[in-house]
Amino acid sequence: MNQTQDNRSISLADVLTARERLRSSIYYSPCPHSQMLSALTGQQIYLKLENLQMTGSFKERGALNRIALLTPQEASRGVVAASAGNHAQGVAYHATARGIRAIIVMPLPTPLVKVTATRNFGAEVILHGANYDEACEEATRICTEQNMTFIHPFDDPAVMAGQGTIGLELLEQIPQLEAVVVPIGGGGLIGGIACAIKELRPEVRIIGVQTSRLPSMVMAIEQRHPVTIDPATTIADGIAVRRAGDVTFPMVQQYVDEIVTVDEDEIASSILMLLEREKTLAEGAGATALAALLQHKTSLKGAHTAVLVCGGNIDVTLLSRIIERGLVQDGRLIMLRIHLLDKPGALSDLTRLIASHRANIVNTLYNRAYYGVNLGDTVIDITMETRGREQVAELLAALTAEGYKHSRVL
Structure with missing residues (x-):
């Protein structure tokens, strides 16, 4: 397929370069075959376990790639990010490891486990706003006021290229790969993965999954441009994004074959399935891809399919409620x-x-x-x-x- 000409987006070369840049610092996460999930879905299921990264999420790939591109002057002034948790931890961990000051603005409802982890990784945490958008406004203000560098959680070419390194790993780990199912928030993860895979193996299908509470990318595809949707709460807080990215949207529009949605009970059931049957802890966003397959929401039939378990940072009190909800959903x-x-x-x-x-x-x-x-x-x-x-x-x-x-x- 043709690589995009938009200089704000990315190409396969960007992803390949990002991989070399990250190779010594990012865990090559396993992608085991699941016999049990294969039987339940009628496909050959492989779980890409990004929840095993140091910070518990794929987000550190993009964060590190962006941090690695800072000039010495930018690094000396520090970085700012707005995040509900996973991007925050990725920025905090890799910035601190390189002696770079990091300020993270997190929404007030952010789970305590994510706030504590971000502080433990060395960042200065500011709790502000009722949601990501309000936190992002405050982060932008601080960035301007203190002349720091803002690291966007998804709408940044370097961040997207870093996430795309997962796609390269999948092609190596599953030679017979036919499809990849990826959660969607703002589109950085699926945009990067889709670019990497489609440019090398255009026949591989890329399926995106959003929570039905916040289907911002679905709405963007329907209206052919990003739109801001009404706020909503969801257990998949890691993909609770009200507006698709301006940088990521063209990539999704170009490379992604299908986008489906899942509801709260379906996500809860998927979390329980991963925990009980696969002994794998996933947060709400990390379980949405599998939820779509368990509920037969996609057009895939019998394919060798990689499923992104993209994060495992979940508050234990929320986990207990999700387990209970999953038990109800399962009868x-x-x-x-x-x-x-x-x-x-x-x-x-x-x-x-x-x-x-x-x-x-x-x-x-x-x-x-x-x-x-x-x-x-x-x-x-x-x-x-x-x-x-x-x-x-x-x-x-x-x-x-x-x-x-x-x-x-x-």
């Missing part, structure tokens, strides 16, 4: 609201029925005053662990057969 944690006669032995009869179907009760809540309960009756909310949807269906059928009025709460 392994349910809450039922069941009507009972308010008489001795009624609860015992109910729990005996539940036990006979091997469901495990983890919480109960009685209520006589709400939900339109008749006098002489009561309602109980029961949260149970099950083996999955098939067992749930059997239990619901048994409750109906025994005359229990019931409804699914979650």
Whole structure:
């Protein structure tokens, strides 16, 4: 394919040069084949484990490539970045390692684990704004005020070229590669990877995945230019970008074959699948690519497919909620609201029925005053662990057969 002529974008040569520049400082992350995920998706799945990088994310590739291009004068003045976490850690780690001052502006809701890690890597952290856009405005102000260099998390050719080195590794690790599935936020990761792969192997399909809460690149492709969409919250905070990059958009438009979206429950289920079955910890953004395949959202059929697990920096309290949500999505944690006669032995009869179907009760809540309960009756909310949807269906059928009025709460 023809290389782009836009001097603000990148070419294959830029990615190849970036690789030589980063070779001694960036971990060559593994890309193992997953027999279990292959069986579930009907494809040959290979997981590119960028969550194993020093800072827990692919972001340090682009950050380091940009830092390595600083002039001595720029390096002496220091760098500034705005980030919800992963880019922040990449800039902090590699700037500090080279004796360069780094100021990172992070949104106020940034998970504590990412704030702490960024500080531990040596950066000065400023918490400002409700979202990335507000943090970025503050970072730009500081940059101008102190005459520092701003390192954008995605909309920078050097950053994009650094991320593109993943594409070169994939071609080496999977000789029979037919497709790559990549999460999309602002487009720096997929733009770099797509450029590297398509210029060398144009037949390889490049599939992007966004959260349905913030489909900024989908909207940009539809309208043929970047647009700013309304803010929203998502567990995939690493790709919570309201506007596609002006530099990255042409690359995505030129090289990416398909973009799909996944919802919050699908992402949660993917995180749980990676943790439970693959023993791999992924943050929300890091699990979106796999979520698209598990939910059969793409047009891929039976292909040798690389899936980017692009980050693993997740707050443990959020992880606990995601695990619970994933269990609900998989049908392994349910809450039922069941009507009972308010008489001795009624609860015992109910729990005996539940036990006979091997469901495990983890919480109960009685209520006589709400939900339109008749006098002489009561309602109980029961949260149970099950083996999955098939067992749930059997239990619901048994409750109906025994005359229990019931409804699914979650």
